Structures are given as structure tokens and as C-alpha cells.
Amino acid sequence: MARPLRVEYPGAFYHVINRGNAGEDVFKSLRDREKFLEYLETACSRFSIRIHTYCLMTNHYHLLVETPEANLSRAIQWINVSYAVYFNIKRHRRGHLFQGRFKSLLVDADEYLKHLSRYIHLNPVRAKMVESASQYPWSSYPFFIGKLKMPPWLCGDWLLSQFGKNLREARKNYQAFVEAVNPWTLEDPGKSPVGGFILGGVDFVNWIKETFLSSEQANKEKPQLTALKPGIDIGDIISLAGDEFGVGPEQILAKGKKRNIARDVAIYLSRKLTCLSGKDLGQHFGNISGAAIAMRYKAVGKQIHKNKKLKNRIKTMEGQIINN
Incomplete structure (x- = not known):
């Protein structure tokens, strides 16, 4: 283990x-x-x-x-x-x-x-x-x-x-x-840590990656490093999202289309698993702003809490990306 x-x-x-x-x-x-x-x-x-x-x-x-x-x-x-x-x-x-x-x-x-x-x-x-x-x-x-x-x-x-x-x-x-909260419905804030051990926003996670993990060597003793080391290819994320939702990369990269779940999930995983800034990610997804990236990331995060099926699909995709 x-x-x-x-x-x-x-x-x-x-x-x-x-x-x-x-x-x-x-x-x-x-x-x-x-x-x-x-x-x-x-x-x-x-x-x-x-x-x-x-x-x-x-x-x-x-x-x-x-x-x-x-x-x-x-x-x-x-x-x-x-x-x-x-x-x-x-x-x-x-x-x-x-x-x-x-x-x-x-x-x-x-x-x-x-x-x-x-x-x-x-x-x-x-x-x-x-x-x-x-x-x-x-x-x-x-x-x-x-x-x-x-x-x-x-x-x-x-x-x-x-x-x-x-x-x-x-x-x-x-x-x-x-x-003032209902203790029975209060969700554990530490329920889904990034890489199994980091609880924080994207900027914090990326800072940990770049500062402490970029020079580490992934190995069987520390598989979490594979998830956190910089260098995950955003193209792989887009390709996987397309396969998962049955669309081509052109649909994922196209901005302006409503209810584009494949695009939203690709943005979510790209922000979570790569070290790219919101501005840089925006260039990959049709030259949208960093704020738009953050908005889509938060929107998917809310959907995950309400939709267990979507949560499991994204979790499976994340595992495939990490272990690729």
C-alpha cells in the first residue's frame, strides 16, 4: 500500500x-x-x-x-x-x-x-x-x-x-x-482533496506543485506525485473528455455553446490537474478570460455535489489522466 x-x-x-x-x-x-x-x-x-x-x-x-x-x-x-x-x-x-x-x-x-x-x-x-x-x-x-x-x-x-x-x-x-448550520447535512470540507492530501484553491494547489513537487521523482511509493507533478498534457484531457461524452475536440474547444458538458469537464480537469494559470487555460479554450475559466470550474464543482453519476464519471476520468 x-x-x-x-x-x-x-x-x-x-x-x-x-x-x-x-x-x-x-x-x-x-x-x-x-x-x-x-x-x-x-x-x-x-x-x-x-x-x-x-x-x-x-x-x-x-x-x-x-x-x-x-x-x-x-x-x-x-x-x-x-x-x-x-x-x-x-x-x-x-x-x-x-x-x-x-x-x-x-x-x-x-x-x-x-x-x-x-x-x-x-x-x-x-x-x-x-x-x-x-x-x-x-x-x-x-x-x-x-x-x-x-x-x-x-x-x-x-x-x-x-x-x-x-x-x-x-x-x-x-x-x-x-x-446555524444543520450538522447532518454539512458536507466535509476535506472530502475530496487534490492528490489525496491537498485541500485548497487552484492557486494554492499549483503553488504546492511548483514549489515542492516539480523536482520529485514519481515512484510506486508515492503515486500521488504523478497526479501533482507539472506536465500533464491538456491535449490528453481534451481527448479523454471527447471520448467520454462522444464529441470531437472541435466541440470542446468551441466557445459560446450552452450546456456543453464535455467542454466544461475538460476545463474543470485542466484547471485541477495542470499548473497552467487561468489566463493560459483560456487561450486553450478559445481565448476566453481567466475569470471565465474560474466560473466554469466552479459551475462543474457545484454540479458534482448534486449529480453523483457525473461525479463518478469525472473521478474515473481523473484517474485515467493521472495513471496515463
Whole structure:
């Protein structure tokens, strides 16, 4: 099995998830949860990481982590190993506590952090552990809404600054942001990361590609690199879209025709999988503007959420392009 690809750099943000081995509970007592939070606090000072949001469930945990020193793997490994040793000694057990390597998504903080934070804070509600996120004591939510005093190691300033100029206003607006949505229909913002590990807009994804992945060598250990390395031929995307929807390349490249799904999908995949700017892509699709490219990309994104069949077709096409 391929190991999850990680890109680490100073100032990166991550959504970290780790689950108990074989679905086993990793928090069985109040003291377990307290101990894990103690390890989080120590890790913040020892590795200079910043925790922006957390939620301890029963058989897994969520963290939103910032790494000023590009050391996510070292920090999370230390937390996991330290807690597993405590857990095993306390219960006279042996073996792995967590399943394999932890999962991490590289996050475009400006675009996704507040939405991820809301999704994480509503986890206990979706799990029917509480009726309201404010009732759950093992997440950072009570601190964000002022129910409890923010501990020094928890970084609430950045997120709250997105919701108001003063603390009181920010807390009120953040609470409304979290509690005004239906937790049962709220979609996971990290559901479809690019390459399996990047959650961000096109500019962010392309920056990651060009800055950290362009010189990497694709191999069997890291198949995600194939999806992210610059150099995917836009002609291949257009050809595949034509085959999939039964049209010629001239129809895909022709602008002005309404309900041209083959063209829209080709634009969507080209923007998602290549490093070309919106302006450059526009030249390939009949000299349209970068704004028009962005508009078609967003339109297809909305269709995907509503149309499962189309979503599966695009996912299959993406796999063919990546593995070509």
C-alpha cells in the first residue's frame, strides 16, 4: 500500500486525523483525555507547533495544526507514541494503539480553516454524543465561544479574527457560524482533496506543485506525485473528455455553446490537474478570460455535489489522466 504523501514547510497548516487500531477506542476515561491534552500542550512548546482546533472523540481525534518549523511528522509522532505508551502501561496491554500512519491534509488556511474548524467542532453532534457542540467538553469549541478560558497553548486568535474586530463580537459570530448550520447535512470540507492530501484553491494547489513537487521523482511509493507533478498534457484531457461524452475536440474547444458538458469537464480537469494559470487555460479554450475559466470550474464543482453519476464519471476520468 502506498504511504500517504506529506509536504512539510514552515508555516503550513494541516488537518490531522488519527484513529484507533481496528476501530479500537483510544480514549476510555476522563484521565485519558486529560493526558492527551497534556501531550498536546507539551508538543506545542517542544516542537513550536500551533493547535488551532481540536476534538477528541472516542476512537479518533482531529487537530488543525500549524507548523512554523516544518516538523509535522516529528510532532505528531511524538504525541502518538507518548500517549500510546501511557495508554498501554495504564492498561497492561501491548501492541499498536493507533492504526498505521496518521492522516494529514495540507490546508489552504485562508480558504478552508474556518470551515474545517466548524466541521470538526460539530463531530460530537453528528455522533449523537451531545445535542449542541457547546455541551461537549473535549473539543476546543467551548474556548472559542467564551464558555471556558482559552488555555495558553491553544491558538484561537487567528480563527476568531476572521469573525470580528473585537473578541466579544468574534465569539458571537463564530458561534452563529457553527450552530446555524444543520450538522447532518454539512458536507466535509476535506472530502475530496487534490492528490489525496491537498485541500485548497487552484492557486494554492499549483503553488504546492511548483514549489515542492516539480523536482520529485514519481515512484510506486508515492503515486500521488504523478497526479501533482507539472506536465500533464491538456491535449490528453481534451481527448479523454471527447471520448467520454462522444464529441470531437472541435466541440470542446468551441466557445459560446450552452450546456456543453464535455467542454466544461475538460476545463474543470485542466484547471485541477495542470499548473497552467487561468489566463493560459483560456487561450486553450478559445481565448476566453481567466475569470471565465474560474466560473466554469466552479459551475462543474457545484454540479458534482448534486449529480453523483457525473461525479463518478469525472473521478474515473481523473484517474485515467493521472495513471496515463
